[in-house]
Amino acid sequence: MEKREKFSSRLGFILISAGCAIGLGNVWRFPYITGKYGGGAFVLMYLFFLVVLGLPIVVMELAVGRGSQKSSAMSFNALEPEGSKWHVFRYFSMAGNYLLMMFYTTIGGWMLAYFYKMSVGVFEGADAKQIENIFSTLTSNRNEMLFWMILISVIALAVCSVGLQNGVEFITKIMMTSLLVLMLVLVVRSVSLENAAEGLKFYLFPSFEKMREAGVKEAIFAAMGQAFFTLSVGAGSIAIFGSYIGKERSLAGEAVSITVLDTFVAVVAGLIIFPACFAFDINPGEGPGLVFVTLPNVFREMVGGRIWGSLFFLFMTFAALSTIIAVFQNIIQYARDLWNWPLWKSVLINGVVLIVLSIPCVLGLTDWSSFTIGGKNIMDIEDFLVSNNILPLGSMVYLLFCVTRYGWGWDNFLREANTGEGMKFPSGKGIRFYLTFILPLIVLIIFVQGYMGIFFK
Template structure:
């Protein structure tokens, strides 16, 4: 065991940073537009159900593997697996997931940074709907500008990580997360009191299950499952790394519930900000990925003090995006240090260049490489990379963690329970072993297979 492994300075640091990894563009960019596309409140209920029955147990398994091994996913199963087994091969799949996530996440985080600067500088003032749509369109058509902002995100992220766990990652992320939560409350209060926003609240909070038939129940389940995994970042070791930085004073079930509640609260608050505002100003909430970049600037333009509210909103989006970038970069750095024993500085230098190069296809997919449409007409390289992570690596990786922790040929149920339940706090129930080992993986695999069926045969 690595005796020199750095630890979080406080439990608050661990919870905020783990939540920061989970809280990101999945909550504030993807969740609102998917909710809009799949009919509102009924989708939200299915998403919350998946978080409860799948998300929390899987997070406990991932945190347990991290804490028991004191390693990143690059070495955790090597440490814990029974001799002669091949669980450690999962590391390549999981590490690939972290890199693929950052291949598109850095681009979208760059958009947030660009929009924050543009909104603060008054770049949207006086523009009509077409003018605002033109700004987003011209950004996508400008590879130089997008590459510049993507590089800025990578430099900021690795710059913070290079300062170490406590002095860099924990110190900065704590402040960002507390500011993010404060900004959310302010923006949600503002949105709730908009005249005409009641219809948006009804759409968001009153379930209409007939809407599920309209979209196809399997498609809705697939979207909700993918969103639950994406929003919690479970299944690729991005959460396990934070388990390796904490002591055994607290049991892990309570910590997983805390992280999930914070994550869900941010996603739900994002909806409270966006849907009343959309309905108050007659904007369609099912605008898809462009909801944040075209729809909301229109809303802010029509709102008294819109430049201020818009700037605060995109600042909040920057914090949400960067909290995940920093968390995943920390995980990527730990792969290098765990596998090679190289210095943090050297690993940061190599990965900084690697992530910039790997992020280029996503940026160029909107302009120079726009002819490449991997998931059919109208799709982009970003859609393909998102699909690989959200609908493949995260759910399948989650099944691996669950089986590793529950099967005799893996780490085993007794070892997992001892680790998960060591310390004060809520204990993981022994009685749900059958559910964890058999039913939970089957639910994930069933929805995973049906999702593929609907994607290619609908």
């Protein structure tokens, strides 16, 4: 069996792991809910939940990956007590990764399409109605969406086919560094616009009054949900990168670096969006409308808007592509660990299957748009299955596996997490009690809340 590849540098590991966590939710959801639920007051609440909810599970996923030196295909087999069935989770883990890519590649394709459209001047001279029509035309054109979905998938597969160091690590380092530079350039442009200060005040000024208006309970659940989902924990996508690193550094410090980078991108996205929207008196919405309708309207008003718009959609493409490459790498390594496939075979077979399985999402927006379940189209159903089922339940599995004697166990987890230099994971009785009894309950509440949102709107 060929020797398992390792990252060539710590920076590569942190950027790729953060790239997996940094996704489109950082840009089209976080800034909006921050503004809605009280600005800086919400950010503080979000950061608190990030530390007490997300961070421990990131450390646990990394520990399971590094301790086993396997992807989620075989990591539980390597660490579980004899006769236990933790390894059954691998099927749910892989289903989660596949399901995520079945709709995420379509949205990533939209980003690539908009970068192209903005670069070649499709938006030049377009009014607000025409800008709206450009998006509705894209999302109703089956063949165009298929083209962009397949293109971004092939780009990601090509990167993964070169291997971990020469492909995934090399390209992701360039993309993530470029992403951070692009963001800072866009922030400087945005905050220097006239009336930008009003947008900054709306976004960051702590307003408990606004939080009360929106509902304190709703704000708490929004902060918990965002903190939990932003890191992409629970599907084994973080664990895979733990399996590629050595024992030189302890895992708590690495998890903090990943979390800080993820949060930085989310917060800075708001520094781009709100000052620009307020400068041109355009209401910042949420979701795809914000990115594909609102912001092109902002760039239309801006001097040099075509350049700034192109840079923005290049940044968005990198954010999407970094996640796609990371999850593809997990899927490809999964098949290699489970069936000992060579790299080319895993890339080829998984690539074909991934692209074929992504077609229903495109059809769900076009030819099959009348097909819905509970008012949700195919993309929404796939998103719900991942975000509200696989991620919380998968996080519960990693959590219980690391803290109970029926799994890997607390002592084994701590030993792995704290091996190496750097910040140590706390080992006190209070922390163990919290992680064993309270955090699983919180994860369960987040899981139930997802269904409450459907049945009790």
